[in-house]
Amino acid sequence: MVGNKATATAVKLARVQVASAFPVTPQTTITEYLSDMVANGELDAEFVNVEGELSSQVVVQAASRVGARTFVCTSGPGQLYMHHPMHQTSDNRLPVVMATVHRGNKGMMPDHTDLMSQLWTGWMQFYVEHNQEALDTCLMAYKIAEDERVRLPLVFGYDGYVLSYTAEPVEIPDQDEVDDWLPPYKAMPSILPDEVLPENLGGGSGGGDPQERWKKHHEAIVNAKDVIIEVNESYGKTFGHSYGNGLIEEYRTEDAEAVLVAMGSLTGTARAAIDRLQDDGLNVGLVKLKCFLPFPKEDFQKIGKKVGAIGMIDRNVCLGHGGAAYTQIRNAIYDLEERPSVLEFYAGMGGKEVRVDDVYKVGEKTLKAAKSGGVSTSTEWV
Numbered sequence: 001m002v003g004n005k006a007t008a009t010a011v012k013l014a015r016v017q018v019a020s021a022f023p024v025t026p027q028t029t030i031t032e033y034l035s036d037m038v039a040n041g042e043l044d045a046e047f048v049n050v051e052g053e054l055s056s057q058v059v060v061q062a063a064s065r066v067g068a069r070t071f072v073c074t075s076g077p078g079q080l081y082m083h084h085p086m087h088q089t090s091d092n093r094l095p096v097v098m099a100t101v102h103r104g105n106k107g108m109m110p111d112h113t114d115l116m117s118q119l120w121t122g123w124m125q126f127y128v129e130h131n132q133e134a135l136d137t138c139l140m141a142y143k144i145a146e147d148e149r150v151r152l153p154l155v156f157g158y159d160g161y162v163l164s165y166t167a168e169p170v171e172i173p174d175q176d177e178v179d180d181w182l183p184p185y186k187a188m189p190s191i192l193p194d195e196v197l198p199e200n201l202g203g204g205s206g207g208g209d210p211q212e213r214w215k216k217h218h219e220a221i222v223n224a225k226d227v228i229i230e231v232n233e234s235y236g237k238t239f240g241h242s243y244g245n246g247l248i249e250e251y252r253t254e255d256a257e258a259v260l261v262a263m264g265s266l267t268g269t270a271r272a273a274i275d276r277l278q279d280d281g282l283n284v285g286l287v288k289l290k291c292f293l294p295f296p297k298e299d300f301q302k303i304g305k306k307v308g309a310i311g312m313i314d315r316n317v318c319l320g321h322g323g324a325a326y327t328q329i330r331n332a333i334y335d336l337e338e339r340p341s342v343l344e345f346y347a348g349m350g351g352k353e354v355r356v357d358d359v360y361k362v363g364e365k366t367l368k369a370a371k372s373g374g375v376s377t378s379t380e381w382v
Helices: 003-013 028-039 053-065 076-081 083-091 131-145 175-181 212-239 266-279 297-306 324-332 356-372
Strands: 018-021 046-049 070-074 097-102 124-127 154-159 248-251 258-262 284-289 291-293 309-314 341-346 377-381
Touching: 003 028, 003 097, 003 131, 018 028, 018 053, 028 046, 028 070, 046 053, 053 070, 053 076, 053 083, 070 076, 076 083, 083 212, 097 131, 124 131, 131 154, 131 175, 131 212, 175 212, 212 291, 248 297, 258 266, 258 356, 266 284, 266 356, 284 356, 291 324, 297 309, 297 324, 309 324, 309 356, 324 341, 341 356, 356 377
Parallel strands: 018 046, 018 070, 070 097, 097 154, 124 154, 258 284, 258 309, 309 341, 341 377
Antiparallel strands: 124 291, 248 284
8 A cells, every 4th residue: 555545544543533734735634545445434533624834733732632543644834834723732741643744844855844943842742754654653752752750742744745646565453452552541641741830831930940841741752662662563563664763774784884874765765775785795784764853873882983074964954054953963972082073964855766776875985984983074966
């Protein structure tokens, strides 16, 4: 099945009760699949048609507040239009799950700038490699977001066209097994955690600390790593699919002198390049960055102690600043006594094709930096 159908199938398996979306390419067929499922009785849910993405986010906010399991989806400019209410969804600690089918901000083709533009909205962010992972991650997302230790919204993204409209083999878990693993959502007694006191919610007007809600929100995202790891392991034992430790997934990194880091569908291309590099005697490994928020800082610190260089392949750029993941990796390893080189490679922007040969060359350059000694940095457009 195509990626959008894999996502819609996961929504059905999760027994979502309220879904809302406005069709936008390349997300559109998710709304069509869900509408059909509701109309023909496959999915017992309300699918709310709206006039735009801002409204779709507000609909699932309201439904989540009163105890419904919810789903929303978008792409590109729709993601940007949804920006404002996304802040309130996370601030109110609502476990909404969203799929973002990547479409760049400078055209119709995919890159990660749509979802990366939402880094400050307070949502957990995952990036998936293939259609099986889209289905699996959607189901895991509910288990993570609804955990009482987390209670935060979660968005998972996958590359438009590359996955959304491309068919791949997907194993569909049995509904009864999903029901046992993912019980119905139990609404919390309050829309905010008990430890956030009412006097701290009015911008300081009540005499409390206006920063308290920011502090608690930040801590909740950071502390969600343990739950993510637990859920990934549990899902693997139950359904046979897991993805590294749930935060990152390493590929052929044993005794590697350098590693490349990739996100989304580019990871599949990178795997083939790593195989060629190692066949040619070049000891370069691969790290798939699955969970971007919370960022797996500790994992990259462990990796940074073992290799001489890290080459980050970013499918995004914060203009005038740099790639989001590249910046986070450099921040993560800053406190290491001996730091590896960190190289930045921009690739796949605006849907530009990235070939195995391209990633092979990235691997060669990263390995060269590892062997050169000292700490070096570079930036290159692939």
